Amino acid sequence: MNRPLIDARTLMDRAGEDLLIVDCRFELSDPEQGRRDYLQGHLPGAIYASLDEDLSDLGKIPQGLGRHPLPDPDAFARTLGRWGWTSQRTVVAYDTAGGAIAGRLWWMMRSIGASASVLDGGLAAWREAGGALDTGLVEVTPTEVRLQFDPQAYMETRALREALDAGSVTLVDARAAPRYRGETEPLDRVAGHVPGAVNRPFAGNLDEEGRFRAPEVLRAEFEQLLQGVSPERVVHMCGSGVTACHNLLAMEHAGLSGARLYTPSWSGWVSDPERPVAKDEA
Template identity: 60%
Template sequence: MTRKTTLIEAGELAALSPQDVLIVDCRFELMARANGKRDVAKGERDYLQGHIPGAVYASLDQDLSDLSRQAEGLGRHPLPLASAFSAVVSSWGWRPGLQVVSYDAAGGSLAAARLWWLLRLVGVQEAAVLDGGYAAWLAAGLPVEAGKVTRAPSKVELHYDTSRYLTDHAHLLDAPERLLLDARAAPRYRGEVEPIDRVGGHVPGALNRPFSENLGADGRFKSADALRQEFLDVLGPHAPRDVVHMCGSGVTACHNLLAMEYAGLAGSRLYAPSWSGWVSDPSRPVAKG
């Protein structure tokens, strides 16, 4: 089979043999509420009610983050330790060379792109996001199944390429060639509203590229050519390798990373703590407007 490294269409995924692909359902709703509290289990409940046949489930909070590290100033969704991520991937039965396809309910703009990026971080190239997400699968009239899927576990030990992300707040602004791209919606970037974090605004010097601009009206990614031109317009004289993406907690920024890779602009990085990590210290400067 042809290796998919960024996006895959629903029909292409349906044509793959179950032995040739690991499908991961990453549905998760950051703002879901129940009885006045965060409803972190809604995505998994939706998965159990119906999902792409053969898909396992990944929780943004439990599998793709390590919330116990929030107190370290690493943001709302700190990266899991490589050992913990290795255990998660092993529990899914992944083996080197196996194609991985992740999807969510938001066109890949939430946890599906986060999983894609984590796999890239450990050197897995054959990882893709389902273009259009679960909605595209349903729109194509493809089958679904209910209940939990378990796969025979494997045993893999993965290691992060630490050159592909930043966690050091102190040195975020010390490289004049570095370009920060903030993936949050414009009102949050400007500091007009802030529904989640301590304060609104942005890191001084950061530019705004809302991740929602990567998608067309149908919820699927724009063409690679269109995305390439749009990002080049934002980058100006900066090379892709000089770009550092951020968002609220290091999740939706991965959508911009994916869009740039799909557009042929490889080499950008992630500021993993993102805005929630930056404002964990009130002494750090905040820009508005």
């Protein structure tokens, strides 16, 4: 399964296959809410992934890594081993946020060379298709995992600054337009955006029902935004490196592969007050 998205009916049809279904529900305002919701009802066989505990390493000490630093490869390997993952298993991630959190796990799995998809429409789509829910924890058999992140899948701040100065990349900011313009900033210490970045709020990837829009529609919009820049020269960012993955997922869905993630994103950029900040640009 190499497609970035899977619909609920197709997932039901693949019920007998060796899939690892991962519930990625998470609320920034209440980090334990997603786990509580999971215990009350989740896709059959699904295990739970916490954005803070499993998809990030909040204990990293170095400054400038952002609010949701990537876990080290060994730490992520231990997480996948605890989930019972093997390289033969395809991960299917879902949430109740239009893929905003599930997309982070999708990107992480793809960045280690693994097969992964996001359930289009998430939990709501599953229930609308008549899918049943289970409660409580799922028992798994732990595995031994070794992995490395592809260094070509992401950029850190120094490399990004050099690439921006050289004009060799286009930086795309996935935050909502008011945050990008610097009109408001509910989470980070400074409002605004990285000079030169263009804005593509990730919510624009979804239709009114919370499904990803058609590939040809997304492709046309991204091509217009990027003005001829190839996907390999595109870097995505957001507030902390999470919802930027939604734009990466949308580009992949549209057949535009090869873009990278600026992992520290805005929270990492503004950790150094000497870095420039732009505001009020369209």
